[in-house]
Amino acid sequence: MTEPTRRRQILRLAIVLVLVFNLLALVVLIRATPIAFTIFMFLAQPLMVVALILLVVAVMAELRTRQLL
Amino acid sequence: MTPASGDAATLLSAPLPHGWIGTTSQWIEGFGIGLVVLNVALLLFVWFRMQRNESLSRMWGWMLVAVGLVPIMVGFMTFAHGLESSATVSACGSCHVMTPFVRDLQDVKSETLAATHFKNRFILTNQCYSCHSDYGLGGTITAKLAGLGHVWRYTTGRYTVPIKIASPYPNTRCLGCHGESQRFLNSPSKKEILPDLMAGKVSCIDCHGPVHPEQKKEARL
Numbered sequence: 456m457t458e459p460t461r462r463r464q465i466l467r468l469a470i471v472l473v474l475v476f477n478l479l480a481l482v483v484l485i486r487a488t489p490i491a492f493t494i495f496m497f498l499a500q501p502l503m504v505v506a507l508i509l510l511v512v513a514v515m516a517e518l519r520t521r522q523l524l
Numbered sequence: 525m526t527p528a529s530g531d532a533a534t535l536l537s538a539p540l541p542h543g544w545i546g547t548t549s550q551w552i553e554g555f556g557i558g559l560v561v562l563n564v565a566l567l568l569f570v571w572f573r574m575q576r577n578e579s580l581s582r583m584w585g586w587m588l589v590a591v592g593l594v595p596i597m598v599g600f601m602t603f604a605h606g607l608e609s610s611a612t613v614s615a616c617g618s619c620h621v622m623t624p625f626v627r628d629l630q631d632v633k634s635e636t637l638a639a640t641h642f643k644n645r646f647i648l649t650n651q652c653y654s655c656h657s658d659y660g661l662g663g664t665i666t667a668k669l670a671g672l673g674h675v676w677r678y679t680t681g682r683y684t685v686p687i688k689i690a691s692p693y694p695n696t697r698c699l700g701c702h703g704e705s706q707r708f709l710n711s712p713s714k715k716e717i718l719p720d721l722m723a724g725k726v727s728c729i730d731c732h733g734p735v736h737p738e739q740k741k742e743a744r745l
Binding site: 459462463466467469470473474476477480481483484485487488489490491492493495496499500503506507510513514517 | 553556557560563564567570571574580581584587588590591592595596598599601602603605606607609610615618619671672674675678679
């Protein structure tokens, strides 16, 4: 697998994670039950953090490719 | 959850102030939903551009907004809304085990202490939370952690009915409102026991019960 392809896959995974995060956030915003809020706190937010980490990893890889880092 | 009895109080609601534009919580909810829609649209936009094998170098800006910036804003709005909503009576009533208590609370004919406070609006909002959490930041944190335990026990079924309060009800929660009230301080019936009430040696609810109705076995899921 080439480096750009790998980077695209990382970014796709980040997009999927943020989509799941948005779905869970929407549930809380529409009907904020304690269970929904707990799932948001302990599942959705970590997913968003993982997505952010993946984005940073992809950005760093891009900068290294361009020899800016 | 709607009030248990269809009295005039439920049919007539107090008029809203002139120029009413909703509560902060409603605005946060609206903004939050708007941001979710925006975020999903941005994510789909980026996804389809990637599917068309466009160069990544032309998409970094969009990626940073769609995966970095907007989700953080969504997270902030959702957290604020969820935290606020988790203190409401309807949030407490969303677990079936709480149904008898919330039904009694909203029953205008009930004479329990909780119902008396509710129907007379001695506590304006979040009546369950106001009486079942201590004052100050420490009280909020402890209540939220206890709530987490409640969610865990409810979803895993690790509770027994009738449910009981975890620890004896402290007078400080009553005194937070009543403690400096002149009517309370000058009440002839309280004069003698006031130091003991303040020190927690005599419980308020020993004389002012029942606080809630008895819970029946069938309240369990």
